[in-house]
Amino acid sequence: MFMRKHCPICGSCNHIQFAVIDHRNLVACRECSLVFANSFDEEELVKCYSQNYYSSPHDPRIQAWIDRNRPTWAGVVADISRAKSPVANLLDIGAGTGGFLEVFRQYSPATKLYAIESSPAARQNLVERFPSLVFCGETAEGITAAAGQFECVTLLQCLEHVYDPLRVCSGIYRVLNPGGVLLITVPNRYSYKVLLKKTAEANCFGNKTHLQFFSLRTLRRLLAEAGFQEANRITRFGGSAETGVMAAMQCLVRKVGISTEIRVLVRKQP
């Protein structure tokens, strides 16, 4: 059993019970309001990863996942291109299937791509698909890259899985170039799906591998603790698989702050 006394963002031990969901006990920090798993079964966590995520580099679910998420990644690429261009070196932490890297490579073939991915099967798949990809460590907490190496770092649906989000973001701050940008997407603990369903049924809380549950407020606090200033939430129209009326609805829930995903862009001060 993994146990944690201190809040992973503010370090306080002052928290209240939030929920027991499957193998995880969730608490809410009284200081910064972060909801996090203060205890969970590590063996169960490993089992969930091997069931829900690809155990083979040739798993057919990989291509299906890439096809489904391509429009969202194209949206992320558009957000990055607005904020930082050109990007000579990009690091994708939690690269997974490599779908985002593929879309980014199409947009900017000259960018040198780097990745961190903790699943050995996923890493093997990435090596086969991107022979020139450079790995900078096996976990998000242990980035092995030089200070100031990257113009852009991406953390797409990754931070909710890590043990120590502050260590991850401080590490990113170190390896970003002054003026470089970090783009983060995380599930929103105040999404309309969480508000409409029972907490445990929404994917944000129901996914057995999630350990941190962010709101815009706690994500901003985390980034401030790591050294970043002014985290901008991206709420523009489009940038996902939704079209027409559904895209308009999605834009609306983003503006109101109850979208399923929080997408934030921060820049390291030049």
Ligand SMILES: [Zn+2]
């Ligand atoms: Zn806290």
